[in-house]
Amino acid sequence: MALDKIADKVIDTDLLVVGGGTGGCPMAAKAAEQGLKVTIVEKSNTKRSGNVGHGIDTYGIFAHGISVIDAVRLWQKKDMQGVNGPGRWVNSNIDYVLFKQGFWALDELERLGVPMKWDNGKYYWTPHLLRAPGVKAGLRVHWQNVKPIMTKMVKDRGVEILNRVMVLDLLTKNNRVTGATAVNTRTGEFIVIKAKAVALAAGFLCRCFEPETPTSYKYKFRYHYCPASISGDGFAIAYRAGAKLANMDINAWGFRIRDDATISFGNFPNNDGTPSKVFNWKGEEPPSYYYTKIAGYDEAEHIGMAPFYQSLNHLTDDYQKRLELNYNDEWLLAFKTAEDRKFNPRTHWWEFGKNKPLQFMMPQGVATDEHFRSSVDGLYAVGDNAAGVGGAYGACISGLVVGDTVSSYISEHGEPDIDEAQVESQKQKALAPLAVEDGAEFMDVECAIRYICERYVGNMRSEGMMREGVRRLNTLRREFANKIEAKNPHYLMRAHEVRNIMDLAELHIHACLNRKETRGGFVRVDYPEMDPAWNQKVTLQRMENGKSVLEIGEMPDLKQEYIDAEEGEK
Amino acid sequence: MTESMENIVDQHYEEEFEFPLWKLIKQCAEEKDISYSEASELVVPEYVKGIRYGDIEYEDAVIAAREKEMAEKRAKDNIVMEEKQAGKQLKEV
Numbered sequence A: 001m002a003l004d005k006i007a008d009k010v011i012d013t014d015l016l017v018v019g020g021g022t023g024g025c026p027m028a029a030k031a032a033e034q035g036l037k038v039t040i041v042e043k044s045n046t047k048r049s050g051n052v053g054h055g056i057d058t059y060g061i062f063a064h065g066i067s068v069i070d071a072v073r074l075w076q077k078k079d080m081q082g083v084n085g086p087g088r089w090v091n092s093n094i095d096y097v098l099f100k101q102g103f104w105a106l107d108e109l110e111r112l113g114v115p116m117k118w119d120n121g122k123y124y125w126t127p128h129l130l131r132a133p134g135v136k137a138g139l140r141v142h143w144q145n146v147k148p149i150m151t152k153m154v155k156d157r158g159v160e161i162l163n164r165v166m167v168l169d170l171l172t173k174n175n176r177v178t179g180a181t182a183v184n185t186r187t188g189e190f191i192v193i194k195a196k197a198v199a200l201a202a203g204f205l206c207r208c209f210e211p212e213t214p215t216s217y218k219y220k221f222r223y224h225y226c227p228a229s230i231s232g233d234g235f236a237i238a239y240r241a242g243a244k245l246a247n248m249d250i251n252a253w254g255f256r257i258r259d260d261a262t263i264s265f266g267n268f269p270n271n272d273g274t275p276s277k278v279f280n281w282k283g284e285e286p287p288s289y290y291y292t293k294i295a296g297y298d299e300a301e302h303i304g305m306a307p308f309y310q311s312l313n314h315l316t317d318d319y320q321k322r323l324e325l326n327y328n329d330e331w332l333l334a335f336k337t338a339e340d341r342k343f344n345p346r347t348h349w350w351e352f353g354k355n356k357p358l359q360f361m362m363p364q365g366v367a368t369d370e371h372f373r374s375s376v377d378g379l380y381a382v383g384d385n386a387a388g389v390g391g392a393y394g395a396c397i398s399g400l401v402v403g404d405t406v407s408s409y410i411s412e413h414g415e416p417d418i419d420e421a422q423v424e425s426q427k428q429k430a431l432a433p434l435a436v437e438d439g440a441e442f443m444d445v446e447c448a449i450r451y452i453c454e455r456y457v458g459n460m461r462s463e464g465m466m467r468e469g470v471r472r473l474n475t476l477r478r479e480f481a482n483k484i485e486a487k488n489p490h491y492l493m494r495a496h497e498v499r500n501i502m503d504l505a506e507l508h509i510h511a512c513l514n515r516k517e518t519r520g521g522f523v524r525v526d527y528p529e530m531d532p533a534w535n536q537k538v539t540l541q542r543m544e545n546g547k548s549v550l551e552i553g554e555m556p557d558l559k560q561e562y563i564d565a566e567e568g569e570k
Numbered sequence B: 001m002t003e004s005m006e007n008i009v010d011q012h013y014e015e016e017f018e019f020p021l022w023k024l025i026k027q028c029a030e031e032k033d034i035s036y037s038e039a040s041e042l043v044v045p046e047y048v049k050g051i052r053y054g055d056i057e058y059e060d061a062v063i064a065a066r067e068k069e070m071a072e073k074r075a076k077d078n079i080v081m082e083e084k085q086a087g088k089q090l091k092e093v
Helices: A024-033 A068-084 A092-100 A102-112 A146-156 A217-222 A233-240 A259-263 A294-302 A317-330 A333-341 A391-412 A420-435 A442-456 A463-480 A489-514 A560-569 B020-032 B036-048 B056-087
Strands: A009-018 A038-042 A124-126 A138-140 A160-163 A165-173 A176-184 A190-200 A277-280 A308-311 A349-352 A379-381 A537-544 A547-554
Touching (some): A009 A024, A009 A176, A009 A233, A024 A038, A024 A102, A024 A146, A024 A391, A092 A102, A092 A391, A102 A391, A165 A190, A176 A420, A176 A489, A190 A420, A233 A489, A317 B020, A317 B036, A333 B020, A420 A489, A463 A489, A489 A547, B020 B036
Parallel strands (some): A038 A160
Antiparallel strands (some): A124 A138, A165 A176, A176 A190, A537 A547
């Protein structure tokens, strides 16, 4: 059967970009400048979608005031392994490319029309992560409206944008990506997109854990940032297409949506190099063990020391005004939220949520090399969608790098050969929830998945608890996965988000069960010691012939050619 | 024994306050009948002038002072933890 008989619409493009956020837009603009036909598929609307949809106050981490190699080492050893444990990361060669290309990307963004400079026309550098004497690695930006600017940027370059369209699955043939199937979440149109290359820029995953809003979970989205981007769609479709996912045993980023901390994420706790203070409920500054280590927090709860609070009361008046600018640039709505909750950062504290399953988001995602190529031919992943790439800077740089280089892949490969039987099969799955009557509500199933993850694979894991989690998840899948009803195309999108979250929750539990050790924020109470066999190792998971495959990969060292190149420059 | 709950419920949230910048944005939006976002673009450039951005000496002094406080806190933490470990071996995870 011809494709146009199966699909309501068939689109033919060179590069399909899944997700029109901070990674997808710069990539699309750059690729379009190379003469490629580029299509962005965005589940929401590129004008306000993605993790910086509401704005952002600090863009970077740059090798600014520090060499590239030192930045790579510091980032890996201090920032990443400090949280995730020694010997645990993804690929330092990715960090090398991000730091190496950072200033090139800065120039490119300026050229593309994205404002990077401060009011005085200069770059404004602040101490932000990579904390070391004399290092100001963060670039403070006014990015409240960066997404409308990026949308104009891609439109001006002829990029086709499909807003309110969700990619449901990737199309592949002989381990090469050939396109994707998608659905319009307003009209219900079933769309086939033929593409010579596909780049995933759809953010990360955290909706398999519960939020910490003061409202019930169903209504969490009122003040939630970027609800659309965190269902892990880019992870799930890559996994089902056979691409490897890395580090799924590291917890998805638990919703750190706790009351007042909701009001800002970017620079808020760091505040231009003047970090917040931490107090216990009695107003004493506790040893950091109790709020930086999971076992420490657990102990603090048992001895009645918890909860802990962060405070910015110590900031000078000038720095309190800067904080207002953070709110303005990061999320204008933060003012309204704070006002509604009567939260005044000059005098009030907010709870430090270390009791949440939380490690660090950036190591998790699609496994790529430093050129952001996945294990499926022609499939790239950037930004939070890729393992080891995170934040606005990682998204922009990785997006620009792929946008700059993907044309050579495309020119070397012919037209994609679409497997129509695969399209037909994906269509049946895609539209099935529309036919379900008196079925389960998507949010009920999503909340059930979150409950399972939180209860059975939370902070303090053990074999028995996780086995029970697997059993419950299997039951949930058996009973409800095919019974989620979608009353309209919008709810069809929600049903498919739940399908993705369920697949990823399953991967998460299996990966945690397989790692029989404790390392960094990953705690197995039944295996409380680090196992040296896991040093420099990465959990990799992929789907093969409908079955989930887990393997342990080696964490690559920084390539000698990169070290030599930097030595040569010195 | 009874204890009044008044002093421990929402004690951090009892006062009314307004962010000075947010107040200006709201006023501007109302006067010009524009969105908060549009008003923000008009108000912020002026507001920024009242902040000591670019005063590197001042910024570095503030940062150094906080760094010093944190270093003192770390030293104090270490002593407490050493004492604690002497009594009970903590599981470092």
